[in-house]
Amino acid sequence: MTKDVIALTPEMPDTWALLAGLYAGGPGVDIATAEDGAVIQLCGPGGRPLVSVEAPVLVQVPGEALRLLGSDAAVPFWWTEARASTAVPEAEILAGSVCGRLTSLLGGTIWPPGATTTEVVDVSAVPAPADGQPAVDVLTDSTAVVLIDRPVVALTSWLSAVLRATSSAGRALQIVTPPHVRLSLPARTTLAQIPNRWVVQDPDCGYYDGLSGAVLRWQNGTFAPALTTDGRPAVAEAFADVSPSTEHQFVVAFRTVRPADEHLLLGRALETAWKALTGAPPAGWGTAEPVSLPWSPRQLTDLARDRAPEPTQVIAVGHPDRPAMATMRVIRTAAGVEEDIRLTLGYRADEIPPLATVEALAETLVTDHGLVTMLTSLRRARHDLTTPSRLEAPPVPQSLTLGSDDVAAIGLTHARRPPVDVRPAQFGPGARPALHYPLGDGTDPGAWTTLQHLTAHLRAAPGTAR
Template identity: 55%
Template sequence: MTKDVIALTEGVPDPWSVAAALLAGGPEPGVRTTGRGAVLQLCDRDGVPLVSVESPLEVRVPGEAERLLGVPLGDGIGWWTEIRAATGVPGAERLAGAVATRLTGLLGGAVWPPDVSTEDGLVDVSDVTATEPPELPAVDVVTERAAVILQDRPLVAMTSRLSEALRTSADTDRGLQIVTPGGSRLSLPTRTLLTGPPTRWVVRDERCGYYDGLSGAVLHWRDGSFAPAADARGETLVADAFREVGHTGERQLVVAFRTALPATEDLVLGGGVEAAWRALTGGPPAGWGAAEPAGLPWSREELTSLARRRSPRPTWLVVVGAADRPGIATLRVDRAPEGVAEEVTLALGYGPGERPPVDALPELADALASRSGLRSLLCQLRPARSDLSVPPWYEAPPVPLAFALGPEGVRDIGLARAARPPLAGSPLRVGPGGRPGLYYPLGDGSSHGDGWSALDRLTRHLRGAAPVTA
């Protein structure tokens, strides 16, 4: 399995320090760049990559490195450098550890995981036997149908490498398949981008071999990709490990919404996700980034600048909260007929006995409808881990709490019809008084069947007049 090593340094990993770290393999190996210059590769005499060093990321958000690695780190850690050993190359993991050790020795800091650190930061590269590199540099195994990444981390985050692998596999009409041990979990951003077969989370299991960590289907390697196995009757087998679930009393509050505002010169993005954070936690987000770790302190202006540079291409971002209140969101910015659209999915975690701020949801809908161009909002509650990671076993689906339509949606349907849904209670008016949106309570989250039944009746009623996206 691929070994990813991370150098967590106090000083800036400038080109000179990275070059010195690469000399941990001795003076003979060659160095080349790939990934549009974002990755340095240490190669053997034949030019075959042994170790890849990603561009360093500055992490200025307290607790972000600890969230992803699960270990406490010193306050001085400011830079995150991924160092990846080549797949199936004997000695490559030791070489990656040597590079990380040399880098942290020069700049201060720590190597993760600690057990790959070498005493002096030196390895003779002539002891490392290489094989031919894969067709796609960001992945470990490539077939006509799948791009496979092997990950041995406690939490598989949407790093720049994984994001690049997802992009390149899609560009080549392949499914991305991430293979992990049974003890690994996914971060919420990684989960949101694994959108279905042939893209999969493949979990190794001693009893059945492999299974899908999101559906539980037992998987076999067939025709160049992992695919579900069936029994004699043709029914998909479900792994025992996926069924073994216990209820801890932890919950997640999930809000997903879409906003759109005119594309003016003075438009500043991120207002909706900040409004959601303030309404539900009392403060703004802590940080953001184009991948995990989300190392930049929260700034709507910097976020807007990045999206402008990437336009007209869409921009996908991660937003994180403070360490004392687990919170993470994905934000997608794209052009739309209405101007600039932002699609947000925000999850907040709560431990046993904690009460999610359900009473603040109408206030949130009002803020989004008044200032952020709300189109639609769906609020849900689910029994799931408070740290917001995704385990490889069954988790109950969310229960709808409320749905909201922005002023534009209410106008298209007609206020008379939209204000009289087939529900027990009446909707609340939100947003501008003369051009309101509507907030529809659907229940208290205690009954799965009642919540979804209410949402189904509501959306059928609204769609009877005009197309509505929930």
């Protein structure tokens, strides 16, 4: 099991500050490196890893500490994360001492507050290692299990590295948390992908899947659903025993394609959507959480070009007064450069999502940004955009937009006459327009049936792939 301690400091932890932290274990601690030097490990007798200290990250985006830890810090600040193996009791104190010494020298705060200490920790009596290290708590032939206890499980650079390692080894990643823990949107997307899983501890049933509610048992080296006598997965009572949320999340999922030339600037379509829906551009972007860089389409474009032809996955966040987060995947295709974007905005019970702006946004994206498709939806869920280990309502479709290429492939006459009570709006040149289909206000689940009939009609067009 691992225990996280995080130092938030106004100054960068330089070499001397880091050395002061690393000597919290006294002469009995050895130092090693991992991840090409980006991680420093404090090791006990026999080389047993006790604490891993990540390279400090400069966070220049307001609200990230509050979003992920519940304790705010004035930007810019340095985020230094230490992970301790709780298989050894002294390791947790050692992690607190490492971070405590950093804040003593540099100022700032520690999360969790109770972890603060500057004492030297005697690790000379720590038993020799098994084969563990503090990144993964249980490793089997099929699964890597990580235990996490923090307010929000985020897609940190460390977790991304664990995910890459488990995926390349053909293993599933399973994260085990107490029931009060929530997932950030990027972490939820990652754990929703098969074969990964979010495992929630429960005093009544033992464990359950935090996204589906299925009761889980440790079977053959992995957490798997426990079946009832009729062969169906059992559902945890804690997962289903909830009241519907009065808050909302508005989801705008769209895809654009632009020619791959030297004038292309990525992120502009996302910025356009963000401004249309919130009145301001994104606050920051990055490849992991916490999101650390001020919003810059130019820097985003440079990163994607450096990584090409490999795809680039980035995260964007909004200003603290308007919860908003997007994931964007940039890939090179035969048609050009594709941006696959999912923007989610949160609204309290007394706030009205900006549904009235969607049609105008769709037209702008078609005209200026090469929109291929866009689907908007509304769901009753937490306005802070985190996912609890409880049942949440599925999204309800609000509109569908098809770009001019798809409309041309389907045939304009066929696309304009769906067998449902929907009349599409037409954008762009009359000879080659895009179509926008309004599906309702996002509150009637019957919109799913309407969308299914509409998409079936569009796929049935002469010459369209079935």
